[in-house]
Amino acid sequence: MGEPKKIIIDTDPGIDDAMAIFVALQSPEVEVIGITTIYGNVYTTLATRNALHLLEVAGRMDIPVAEGSHVTITKGTKLRIADFVHGNDGLGNQNFPPPVGKPIEQSAAAFLVQQANLYPGKVTVVALGPFTNIALAIQLDPAFAKNIGQIVVLGGAFAVNGNVNPASEANIFGDPDAADIVFTSGADVLAVGINVTHQVVLTDGDRNKLEKSNGKFAKYLCKILDVYFSYHRDAYSTKGVYLHDPTALLAAVNPSLITYTEGVVRVQTVGITRGLTLFYNKQKRFGEVTEWCDKPSVKVAVTVDAPSVLKLVMERLMDA
């Protein structure tokens, strides 16, 4: 194995975010060089607090946390916060003590730009919340799209219903304008949508295995998973939970776990379909000039090796 891939996790922790962060810290293929925070599952201030807390649980206070935007890319302040999925504290209503650590002075966007410049082509951003910080980095530095190695986003509902409403998936819905900026930036973007992550389910049985293990991450997660399980039972009538964030993270760690197709993605930013991700496969040359013309292609995940993803998540969480 060569040098580990440098990754920055942009996150709104979040129960499945916590899982993804722990899996990343347990993955020898990658080196987590920073965490940037964003609103989504919780407000940004709480996301920062939770990110610092999770790093303390992991004993990895050496990893810098940069706080991200508190508003959307269009300065919108009416945010949709998914506390009904993750609990009021974002971590299953456990009232954990406040972290000792502090975020660094730099903003998330400034940190992303700095790291992309420091290691051109070598840094992967894994975006697990709305894409505001990434869009801000693109606006801050015109070279960011070129300097960043890859941007792996958890987001979109490609040719399936969303999870906020039939049109829209939560991370895109959180900031559709930012998502459109990222998808059309020319960066190497891989989108892992809920059409893929809904195939990766952690069942009651898997959770029992985590509970019985001695792994510190497994034990910690079992404390916070209750809220996430009850939400899935209510919303989807399933006895398991979707592993959105860990799937996207592992797609960044090991691209062979997924297959993808390439084309242009645009995001609807207004109206009842606000947040809709529309993929153009470039198979037809349209007579009309369209809003998809002359836009760079991105990668969109199509299939996932769900058993392997689940196995890796379980192994890595229990082995610590």
Ligand SMILES: O=c1[nH]cnc2c1ncn2[C@@H]1O[C@H](CO)[C@@H](O)[C@H]1O
């Ligand atoms: O129904 C939902 N509404 C809002 N957010 C959700 C819902 N289900 C999951 N997530 C959160 O949003 C991302 C996937 O879209 C995941 O990070 C998940 O934690």
